[in-house]
Amino acid sequence: MNSIYQYFRAIWYGFSSLWKGMMLTGHYLVHPKKILTEQYPENRDTLYIPDRFQGEVVLPHDENNEHLCTGCTICEMNCPNGSIKIITQQVVTPEGKKKKELDKWVYHLGLCTFCGQCIDACPQDAIKMSNAFEHSVYDRKVLTKVLNQPGSKLKSAKK
Amino acid sequence: MSASTIIFYIVSALVLVFGAMSVFTRKIFRAAIYLLFSLIGIAGIYILMNMDFIAALQVLIYVGGIIVLIIFSIFLTHQAGDKLPKPLFKRIVAGASMAAFGLIVVLGVFYKTAFKVTTEAGIDHSARSIGRQMLDYHHHGYVYPFEIVSFLLLAALVGCIVIAVKIQKK
Amino acid sequence: MQLSISLLEITRAIDSWLNSIFHPHVAFGIELVLAGVAVILLVVAMAVLMVYAERKLAGFMQMRLGPMRVGKYGSMQAIADVMKLLLKECLVPTNSDKMMFKLAPFVVTVVSFMTIVPIAFARGIQLWDINIGVFYITAVSSLSVIGILMAGWSSNNKYSLLGAMRSGAQIVSYELSGGLALIVVVMMSGTLSISGIVQAQADGWWVIKGHIPVIIAFVTFIITSTAELNRAPFDLAEAESELTAGYHTEYSGMQFAMFFLSEYTNMFVLSMVAATVFLGGWMPFHIAGLEGFNHFMDYIPGIVWFFGKTFFILFLIVWFRWTFPRLRIDQLLKLEWKYLLPVSIINVLFAAFIALMGWYL
Numbered sequence: 304m305n306s307i308y309q310y311f312r313a314i315w316y317g318f319s320s321l322w323k324g325m326m327l328t329g330h331y332l333v334h335p336k337k338i339l340t341e342q343y344p345e346n347r348d349t350l351y352i353p354d355r356f357q358g359e360v361v362l363p364h365d366e367n368n369e370h371l372c373t374g375c376t377i378c379e380m381n382c383p384n385g386s387i388k389i390i391t392q393q394v395v396t397p398e399g400k401k402k403k404e405l406d407k408w409v410y411h412l413g414l415c416t417f418c419g420q421c422i423d424a425c426p427q428d429a430i431k432m433s434n435a436f437e438h439s440v441y442d443r444k445v446l447t448k449v450l451n452q453p454g455s456k457l458k459s460a461k462k
Numbered sequence: 463m464s465a466s467t468i469i470f471y472i473v474s475a476l477v478l479v480f481g482a483m484s485v486f487t488r489k490i491f492r493a494a495i496y497l498l499f500s501l502i503g504i505a506g507i508y509i510l511m512n513m514d515f516i517a518a519l520q521v522l523i524y525v526g527g528i529i530v531l532i533i534f535s536i537f538l539t540h541q542a543g544d545k546l547p548k549p550l551f552k553r554i555v556a557g558a559s560m561a562a563f564g565l566i567v568v569l570g571v572f573y574k575t576a577f578k579v580t581t582e583a584g585i586d587h588s589a590r591s592i593g594r595q596m597l598d599y600h601h602h603g604y605v606y607p608f609e610i611v612s613f614l615l616l617a618a619l620v621g622c623i624v625i626a627v628k629i630q631k632k
Numbered sequence: 633m634q635l636s637i638s639l640l641e642i643t644r645a646i647d648s649w650l651n652s653i654f655h656p657h658v659a660f661g662i663e664l665v666l667a668g669v670a671v672i673l674l675v676v677a678m679a680v681l682m683v684y685a686e687r688k689l690a691g692f693m694q695m696r697l698g699p700m701r702v703g704k705y706g707s708m709q710a711i712a713d714v715m716k717l718l719l720k721e722c723l724v725p726t727n728s729d730k731m732m733f734k735l736a737p738f739v740v741t742v743v744s745f746m747t748i749v750p751i752a753f754a755r756g757i758q759l760w761d762i763n764i765g766v767f768y769i770t771a772v773s774s775l776s777v778i779g780i781l782m783a784g785w786s787s788n789n790k791y792s793l794l795g796a797m798r799s800g801a802q803i804v805s806y807e808l809s810g811g812l813a814l815i816v817v818v819m820m821s822g823t824l825s826i827s828g829i830v831q832a833q834a835d836g837w838w839v840i841k842g843h844i845p846v847i848i849a850f851v852t853f854i855i856t857s858t859a860e861l862n863r864a865p866f867d868l869a870e871a872e873s874e875l876t877a878g879y880h881t882e883y884s885g886m887q888f889a890m891f892f893l894s895e896y897t898n899m900f901v902l903s904m905v906a907a908t909v910f911l912g913g914w915m916p917f918h919i920a921g922l923e924g925f926n927h928f929m930d931y932i933p934g935i936v937w938f939f940g941k942t943f944f945i946l947f948l949i950v951w952f953r954w955t956f957p958r959l960r961i962d963q964l965l966k967l968e969w970k971y972l973l974p975v976s977i978i979n980v981l982f983a984a985f986i987a988l989m990g991w992y993l
Binding site for chain 2: 657729731732762763764767768770771772774775777778781782785786793797800801804807822823824
């Protein structure tokens, strides 16, 4: 008796779960406002890209043209496919101390897989992922970027 | 010659040609396909005789059932795609003599029978009358063969389940 | 009162006009050709429409837009696809059985066009009112397995062979309960002919008149016909993630298009059969006792009713496809042999009892 009950229960359960699925797709069918598709080239002005989209690595500068990168090269070591090259230089501070400082933050966009491990590894939280995605260019050389702006400095330690 | 006679000759020629090809081809899958066309031709002859129901049964059972089974068993054999080796001369002779013997028997019966041309009305060939005859136990009824065949098929079905079922060891 | 011009009168006018010009035999031959061309045009037009409709519906069901680029709202997409397939080369693999490989698409297409023959589109619009209509459709559609097996075997490709075997096993096993579902209505209307079944529904469609057994049969038939079509959720035969494309992996160009067309034709035929057998074919919707309502329904021509019902069932099938996940092979066999077949056998007995007692409306 129990097995017969189980048999019909299975049929009932099957139909009810299928009906649930059909209701969901049917709901989407009659609610076209829920459509997620972006008609990209046409709606370029109103396009919404989520903030968490990992488009490219950027090194944010503040209004005084200062960044947070100390040139520690941890990001370079963490990069799985060598798309980061940190070039440092020795400078002499006004106090007469020798100090290592960032010279060029070279970023090969053509090699990057946007995994975000450099951002996770950075001890200063100096670099970020931006959600820019229109990266296509006609010349491959343009893809090799220097992220620190000319004349930028390390933000002085917290006061 | 009326149109139906011409169609009859065309269809029977197709049946015979495909039958012969299914025997003589050396690719086993093609043999099954030629047999299929031959059986479809037989269904065509049934339609020509106004036996729609029998024709549909022929297509459903022989073509849709038996040929599919044959093809499945061909799929499961080794070297299904290879050409079969040429038969031995001994076997050709043996097979040809068997075929000739069969042909002689058929022709003998064929020429001994006196075919009468009747003017009687054709039998009622609708599905309804076939169904009634199938379950009729008075005259021209087939209820006993029908029941016996059903019983046989039921036994085969149960036998299949018995063979296929897995006995769970405790 | 009916509409002044019906399709039946148009066909009669063409018939008498042809007979007045030509010898009756020649006129008959011309009519056969005309009917064949009409069927092919109908099927191709419906297939193009259906491909577009399905892609659009699928898009909306999955919060997408579907095709949008070719033509306004992508309306030319299906035609562009057909053009692409027409222009592509028909490749034949070197180690295939070439004759079978080239023959298979034709077998599949011919079989699927043959099943359209006994379908009644409107009052008197029927190519061949064969007295075993429903049985004829079941018998002929069982032939399509052969074409699929031929295609799968002759491609000389393991994916094709596996796909063909899966598809064959699936069609052969689901034919059983599909046939039993049709038998329910055949028993109640007492005839196998399509026009007879439609006439039996003049006072109400079977799915309403025949209540419980016919509703069970209708659900069974929809499930089995989806399975026989090898469409999702029963598309194991062409499961992309396992078998690339199943039995038509090796086909390209027009040969592939013929498989595609025959798949869609089978879909139309099965939904037309479901519409005819369960939903009353071209019979309008009548409620006994409401004379005004019934008269109003009579004004809608039969062909609109017929295609309305057909497209309703096509919509259901499309809805299934874009909602349900694919079944595993053991689930597929379990569904047929442990659920559909016992249920439909018991349903046939139940329906026989009801038909015997005359307990339908």
